[in-house]
Amino acid sequence: xxxxxxxxxxxxxxxxxxxxxxxxxxxxxxxxxxxxxxxxxxxxxxxxxxxxxxxxxxxxxxxxxxxxxxxxxxxxxxxxxxxxxxxxxxxxxxxxxxxxxxxxxxxxxxxxxxxxxxxxxxxxxxxxxxxxxxxxxxxxxxxxxxxxxxxxxxxxxxxxxxxxxxxxxxxxxxxxxxxxxxxxxxxxxxxxxxxxxxxxxxxxxxxxxxxxxxxxxxxxxxxxxxxxxxxxxxxxxxxxxxxxxxxxxxxxxxxxxxxxxxxxxxxxxxxxxxxxxxxxxxxxxxxxxxxxxxxxxxxxxxxxxxxxx
Ligand SMILES: [Zn+2]
Ligand SMILES: [Zn+2]
Numbered sequence: 001x002x003x004x005x006x007x008x009x010x011x012x013x014x015x016x017x018x019x020x021x022x023x024x025x026x027x028x029x030x031x032x033x034x035x036x037x038x039x040x041x042x043x044x045x046x047x048x049x050x051x052x053x054x055x056x057x058x059x060x061x062x063x064x065x066x067x068x069x070x071x072x073x074x075x076x077x078x079x080x081x082x083x084x085x086x087x088x089x090x091x092x093x094x095x096x097x098x099x100x101x102x103x104x105x106x107x108x109x110x111x112x113x114x115x116x117x118x119x120x121x122x123x124x125x126x127x128x129x130x131x132x133x134x135x136x137x138x139x140x141x142x143x144x145x146x147x148x149x150x151x152x153x154x155x156x157x158x159x160x161x162x163x164x165x166x167x168x169x170x171x172x173x174x175x176x177x178x179x180x181x182x183x184x185x186x187x188x189x190x191x192x193x194x195x196x197x198x199x200x201x202x203x204x205x206x207x208x209x210x211x212x213x214x215x216x217x218x219x220x221x222x223x224x225x226x227x228x229x230x231x232x233x234x235x236x237x238x239x240x241x242x243x244x245x246x247x248x249x250x251x252x253x254x255x256x257x258x259x260x261x262x263x264x265x266x267x268x269x270x271x272x273x274x275x276x277x278x279x280x281x282x283x284x285x286x287x288x289x290x291x292x293x294x295x296x297x298x299x300x301x302x303x304x305x306x307x308x309x
Contacts, residue, residue, distance in 0.1 A: 024267055027093035034088040034127045041068075042102040045302035050109050052304055053080070062194035062307035064219070066299035067108075068100020069260040070123055070200065072221060076307075077170035077191025079112040082136075083198050083221070087128035091121035094265035094272075102301035105129070111136035113168045114154075117200030118184035119145050122261065126152055137168055141175070141185045160185065176211045178202035181235045188215045193309040197249060199223060201258060203234055204241035212249040218308045220251040223258035224283040226276040238276055239283035243290050252308045253295045256283040 026032065040046065049065045053075050065073040070084040087105050089096040105128040114136050116124050124145060129138070130152045137156040138149035146157045158166050160175035162185055167173075171191040178184040180201045187198045188211065197217035211217070222245050226238035236258060237245060246254045259279040263269025276282065280298045287296035299305055 024265075027090075027265055028268065028272075030093050030121060032093045033091060033121050034125055036089045036096075038088050038097060038101055038104070040103045040107060041100050042300075042302035043104070043107060046103040046107060049302050049304045059304060059306060061192035062196075062309070064196065064221070064255065064299065064305045064307060065102075066100075066255075066301055066303055066305070067102050068097055068301055070223065070258045071101060072198070072255075072257070072299075073108070074189055074196060074198075074307075076189050076194055076196065079169040079171040079191065080110065081113045081115055081168065081171065081173070081189055082108065082111055082132070083115050083187070084117055084123035084200060085114060085128050085132070086122045086125045088125060090264050091125070091261070092268070094263055094268035095122055095261045096264035097260060098262045099260035100301040105131040108132055112171065113137040113139050113173065114149075115173065115187050115189075115198065116140040116145050116149075117178065117186060117198070118142075118180060118182055119148075120182065120201065122258075123200065124148070129154070137166075139166060139168075139173055139187075142183060174215075176215075177205075177207040179205040179207070181229075181233075186211070188217055190215070194218055194307045196221065196307055197251070199237070199245070199257075201227075201236050204237050204245055208245050208248050217249055217251050219253040219255070220246060220249050221255045221257045222246060222283075224256040224276070224279040225259040225261075226279065227258075227273060228275075229273050230271065236275075239279050239286050242283055243286045246287060246291055246294060246296075251294065253297060253305075254287060254291075255297055255299055255305070256280045259283075 138154040165174040175185040222242040227236040
């Protein structure tokens with residue numbers, strides 16, 4: 001009898017281990033991606049921010065309103081462009097928002113374009129895009145992303161290769177090279193005397209110099225959390241890399257990005273991947289020390305940040 005119970009216990013333990021690893025596999029393979037609807041953390045502030053973009057011509061001409069993580073609303077020459085949408089958790093079945101999003105996708109309001117740098121779940125949240133303004137141009141890195149956007153009902157879908165440009169109203173969007181663990185592009189958006197570079201998830205790479213020379217972007221949004229798989233190469237800039245990138249670009253105003261998530265899946269967080277903790281603050285402190293004359297600004301959700309000319 002005792003032996004039977006013991007065997008049952010052993011078999012039970014094995015079965016639950018097998019069950020857990022199946023769940024883990026399903027989670028990391030993205031099966032549960034974006035299944036948890038996130039509430040807005042700053043919906044009232046968002047509505048006020050959008051009203052300011054209408055009432056204040058200088059902000060309509062050049063402003064960044066932060067949503068969360070790599071998702072930002074740019075207002076350039078009166079055109080609203082959203083970068084790398086991520087609203088609902090988890091991404092990769094394993095990553096969740098620590099901060100934001102400020103607003104839900106259906107509360108964003110009218111959009112001229114949605115810019116997608118690469119096909120990672122924390123940058124290309126298709127269920128969220130399904131709840132946005134479908135009149136927006138979806139400007140994306142790959143044919144695969146274009147097909148996904150079309151499947152969600154976007155009709156104006158444009159794939160840009162590095163150095164190709166496209167117009168959205170009075171704003172000009174140019175794709176620029178990037179380096180990441182998957183194919184990626186960055187974007188430079190120009191208009192009304194402003195130019196802003198959005199680097200997506202890029203590592204620090206030599207091509208940043210060409211982007212600086214070509215555009216001299218007055219503002220830059222640079223990732224800072226230094227994501228890497230354990231034992232693997234760096235996939236995303238660390239705070240010190242972003243400071244070097246900012247120096248090379250010569251921008252007057254720099255925002256850290258991609259540092260507002262945590263690993264909601266314990267295996268991903270402890271075994272598979274790492275990122276720099278407190279990366280926004282680390283970047284701001286390093287930039288103050290090493291880049292005199294450059295403003296480094298950590299934006300809060302729904303904060304309206306004017307972009308310099
Ligand atoms: Zn990525
Ligand atoms: Zn990312």
